[in-house]
Amino acid sequence: MQLSLQALSHRVGAAQHLYPLDLTLQAGAVSVLLGATQAGKTTLMRLMAGLDKPSAGRVLVDGQDVTGLPVRQRNVAMVYQQFINYPSMTVRDNIASPLKLHRTSAGGLPRGLSIDQQVDALAQKLHIEMHLDKLPAQLSGGQQQRVALARALAKGAPLMLLDEPLVNLDYKLREELREELSQLFASGDATVVYATTEPAEALQLGGYTAVMDAGELLQYGPTAEVYHRPASLRVARAFSDPPMNLLPALGQGQGLRLNSGLVLALGQALPQALQGPLTLGLRAHALRLEGGGAGELALQGRVELAEISGSDTFVHVHCAEGELVAQLSGVHHFELGAALSLYADIAQAYVFDAHGALLLAPQRRGG
Template sequence: MQLALDHISKKVGAEHWLYELSLAPRSGEVTVLLGATQAGKTSLMRIMAGLDVPTKGRVLVDNANVTATPVRERNVAMVYQQFINYPSLKVFDNIASPLRLRGEPNIDQQVRSLAGRLHIEMFLDRLPAELSGGQQQRVALARALAKGAPLMLLDEPLVNLDYKLREELREELTQLFAAGDSTVIYATTEPGEALLLGGYTAVMDGGELLQYGPTAEVFHTPQSLRVARAFSDPPMNLIAALPVGQGVQLVGGPVLRMAVPSVSAQRLATLTAGIRGSALRIEERAGDVVLAGRVELAEISGSDTFVHVATAAGELVAQLTGVHYFDLGVPLTLYLDPAQAYVFDAAGALLVAPGRKGGR
């Protein structure tokens, strides 16, 4: 199916829940809605599902206007953060219910296959009330997948699961989505989850759609500071900078030699340099700039170490691969290839991105 949102907005009283936006998710692909809490992701999904009606604009499915069509008359599967299951049915029957409605053959095989991939095959004979919250969420997810609806809306479906299981299920879901024909809309607050799921990403903030496109493209080329902040984990290091003849100079720090596009003096009045944590290293390479400082904090997260370093240009967070131990207060020098830096203008619009010779 082809879903399209045509200049929709949502206002409740004097409050804007969604500012005017248009979005046409790719048919049969995964579109990630990425943004912090209250970015507008759930409000947008409820309009897509038919649970809410936009204040303005239209919702189109295969070019037909379904704006006022209620959810019960649409073929949509939706999973919320707050799981919903049939309490009187065992797990097997919860998952099997949409298959039976469609008169599917091999129901037992399909149910057990989905349960196995979501790690709940041992709970098929239990009632939902006998399961933990995370297990019940997986049951709701399995039932939504079993429905095989042409539009599947998943509102942070893994948020109630522990870290290890989230990592496993993200990989399983990627394979399940790729094997199906559904248009999948997946809401998350986690940039890493968007990158893992791939497909397309719509970055949202404060009810606004900031940028939409292929996930890797949005990540590597954020069109604004707001997008860069939303699509970075750890947060992108943002440093005040000034234009100089050879490129840009970090306030209190070194010059980053780069080609800055010719734009108005007003746009160049104050610049912001953006440096992803993964671009900072503790080993020097030819052409690097030096950022000397002292360790303020070192955090080990999974297979990475996040080191907070106080430098003359401000506090920087470096994301180092592997487990590293640093004493607090010890000197530490970070190194950066200037070609890995972003530059944003006075209004927060992107001027330079890694791998690009010019701006927008």
Template structure:
């Protein structure tokens, strides 16, 4: 199924909730809607589902105009943040309900297969209220998959689960989605979730569609500062700098040798340098540049250590693999390769991405 949003916009009163945008999620793949709260993700999904009509533009399904057509007349499966299940039906009956509506054969066998895939096979005879939050959300996901709708919309389905459950379900969902042929649209505020699910990503901010494309490409080549901020966790480090012959000069720090595009403004032009937290390291390699600072905070999360430092060019955060121990207030030098740097012009548009992130 090909869903296409053509120049759609959404106004509520005098307020723009969605500015005019066009988007065609890739058929049979996952498209992630990534953005902070109030970026417009839910408003966009409600228009895709037929729960709301756009103020401007058209919604097309296989080139057929379905703008204004209610959700009841569309073949859509939806999963929300809340655990929406039929409370009086068992887990098995919840999952089976869309299959029985279609008059499908071998329902029990298909229910068992879906339940096993989502690791709820031992709970089939229980009621939803007897399950944990994570187990209830798995039931809702299984029922949505059982509907076999060509379009499946998931609006931050893991946000109300604890960290461990989110991690487990993220990995499982990636496997489940890759095995199906439905078009999946998945809304999240978390860049890590978008990277894990892969597929395609549409970055939204304050009702604007900033960039859409293959997830890895959008992550590696954010076309603007706004995209880079939205698609970085931990946040990308940004430093003000200016262009000089042969590269970019960081105030009170080293020259970053690089060849900026000829179309960029000349020497003296203000630019913004971006450096991902994962690009910083403790040990120097050939060709590295250094940043000197003091440790403000060090915290261990999972298998990584996050170090916050103050430096001559501003505060920064480094993401280091493994467990490391630091003394608060101690001097600390971090190293990075010039080839790991992003450069944005005065308008916030991307001038240069890391050498390994350039498109082929």
């Protein structure tokens, strides 16, 4: 199914919730809506589903204008943050409800299966086959969300919308379900739109990513391409966790001069128009504790904070060039106020112009 949005916008009173945007989703693939809270993700999904009407613009499905059609007249499946199941119905009946209503075969399952066979197959895919005779209230949060996902899949809709479906689950459950969802969506039977605030989730789901901020669509494309070549500072900030380190700089000749006076040679001449204010970007994982290689940037500073998260350590360092966060593999211990040197390969640097547009990005391996 091909979903296209043309000059779509949404306003409530004087508040502009969504600015005019054009977006054609990749058919049969997962498209992630990535952005902070109130970026406009839920508003956009409600317009896609037909739950709300746009203030302007059109929604096209396979070239047909469906802008005025309410949600009940569209073949759309939705999964929300909350575990929305029918409390008085067993898990089996919850999953079977769309199959009985629409009398169609669930997406991704062989045709000709009975409703019970389809329910059994979906329950096995989501590892809830042992709970089919239970009521939702007897299940854990993760199990309830699996039921909601199974019911959405049972509908076999060509468009599936998932609005931060894992946000209320604990870390381990999120990891498990995220991996399972990637496998479920790999069949390409439906066009899937998945909203999240987490860059790591977008990277794990793969597919395509639309980066949103304050009601604006900033960039859309293959997830890896958007991550490695953010079109602007706004995209780079949204698609980095922890946020990309951004240092003010001045373009001079073939390099950048940082606030400390340190000159970073880029190995290529900057256009005359860019001999002025620029921004140097370094992702947190590009910073290291050991240097010594050619073409390295050495930054001297003092430790302000060190946090251990899982198998990584995040150290915040105050430097003359600016504030830095380094993501270091492994568990490290630092004394607050201690002197610390961080190193980065120049080849890992991003450069943005005075208006925030991307000028230079690290070259990806393989081209």
